[in-house]
Amino acid sequence: PHALSGPTPAPGATEPPETPAPSESGSGGPGERSAARLPRSMGSSARDGELRRTFAALPARSPDTAAFARTWWGNAWVSALEEGALDPARLARGRAYADKGRVDAVTVTPGLVLAYVHGSRPRPYRAQVALRTLDDKDWDRFLDAAAERPGHIAALLDKEMPRSLADCGVDLLPGPADLVPRCSCPDHGHPCKHAAALCYETARLLDEDPFVLLLLRGRGERELLDGLSRRNAARAARAAQEREPAPLPGVRARDALARRSLPPLPVPLPAPAHPEQPPTYPGAPGGPDPFALDQLATDAAARAHALLTAGRDPVADLTLWQDAVRLAAARPGSGLTAATRALYSSLASATGRTTADLARAVAAWRQGGIEGLSVLEEPWDPPAGRFDRARPLLLAADLPAFRPWRNRLTHPRGHAQLRLGHDGLWYAYESEPGQNDWWPRGTPDLDPVGALTGLGTPEEF
Incomplete structure (x- = not known):
């Protein structure tokens, strides 16, 4: 829904000028911003979630500072930008734009950072920088390296990125050819000054929070911390199994049966943020189906968590088809594993639908819940407005x-x-x-x- 730059010209190509457009007030001065001409900002924090973060526009900074970033990982981002650029002049103008605070609110999602950048025309340009996300194997190596040393987790929680964690065998920081800039301006430079300004501003965000880099690589902060917690719990469980069990102390029967006043009940614990995943049930000949047990336990935990936190059962008012879609959507993936394919096949057969119908409905449910499913299946006539x-x-x-x-x-x-x-x-x-x-x-x-x-x-x- 926006025009982006075309092919990158050869090094040394001239930069097309930005012809100032007259403002609505009629003055027409270069760089003058007319509020009525500006597009609605994409930086709406109301749309933020685990995999989308919006940062308010940063204030202008003093251009006298030699290094644009103050942390080593922020400077590594700037080095990747400057070493991969084809025109130092465009970089200099992009840095000047960032210094003057011309970058609007910045939105960060997996593999993409984007923002409006104000140039000399009243209407700002839409700039973005793409970065390849890591696959599951890379994330496993990263989480294993982070869980090996408690100091790594403490540093991340303090918004620090240890060098040893960045050198764990995973390409966490970008190289000169990894940043892919694009912009809606007519300049085909690599990058243009607007995309360069966005890159420099992103370095300031990385300074404040290294989880911005991890989100760009594909994982949100909550998911990463949960993964580290599970690994720490597994390590602690293995260590406990290797220790000798402590002897159980004895209690006399008359002491156990003596009348006594019980202490008051403790204050209830706060509700957990999410229901977590159930333990894995091993299969045994003649025993229950481990996949069915896992599915029942996962769904029961999710419903119990909803009752505890919201006071309502999410299944109470659903039809058979809606509940089947909800169950399938709660399963990670999209039918790529044998267990997920078996679940899709079973639910589709029970509801008289095809697995393709179920996959499409799951995509709608994940997009917007029961309202998203209604949008998929029920056209309606909206009122004027x-x-x-x-x-x-x-x-x-x-x-x-x-x-x-x-x-x-x-x-x-x-x-x-x-x-x-x-x-x-x-x-x-x-x-x-x-x-x-x-x-x-x-x-x-x-x-x-x-x-x-x-x-x-x-x-x-």
Whole structure:
């Protein structure tokens, strides 16, 4: 939903000028920002979650400081940017933009950091920097290295990144060719000054919190700390098994049966943040199915946690189909393992649906819960208001005229679609052009343009 830069020119190519556009007040001065012309900021903290963090725009800084970052990992990020750049002049202008505070709120998700950058025109440019995420094997090596030394965990909690942890055999910090910048400005430099400004500003975020780098590589802070806790618990359990059991002290019968006043009950513990995963049940000949036991225990824990924290059973008002989708969505993955495929097949058979129907419904449930499933299966006629304002907003974002039908707006090429839910959010869908095979994608948003962020490539729009 935005125009990005094209191919990178050869080193030494000249930078196209930014022609100032006149402001709405009529003064037309270069660099003047007209509030009515600015796009809605993508930096909405209300949309943040485990895998999305938004940081408010940082204030301007003194350009006299020699090093832009103050930590070694922040300077490593800056080195990757500067060593991979093709034009030092663009870097210098990007650093000046960052020094002057021209970078708007920054949004960080796995593999992507993006923000609006104010140039000389009233309307800012949309800049982003992509970085490859780590696979599961790399994360296992990283977590094993972090769990080996208690000081590593303490340093991370203190917002520090030990060098020994960054040198654990995983490419945690980017190299010169790892940062992939893109921007909606007409400059095809690698990077342009707007993407360079975003890179420099990201270094300041890394200074404050190394978990920003870990999120860019694919994992959120809560998931990483949970993984470290499980590894520490496993190490402690193994150490306890290796120790000799302590002798049990004896108690006289008359002391055990003597009348006594019981102390008051302790204050109830606070509810846990999440229900955790149940232990693994080994299979045995003639015993219960370990997969069925794991599924029952996981679902029971999730329902008990919902009753404890919210006072309601999430299954009470669900139909058989909705409950089947909920069970499948609670299982990690998308049918890639044998256990998950068996679960999908069983649930689809019990509800009279196909596994493809169930997979599509699971994607909708993970996108927006029961409301996301309703958006997938139930078209409706929205009242005038939010739906009518969506098409002008899309046209203002340089997108083509979407075709309306009931609560849906479809791209004229038939590969992207927006659906308005009863909750007032826009849900993005994708399909092969002309196939009418729509799948939920992305995160629901109050803004139709925001719902399309990260969907497809600029050439496809």
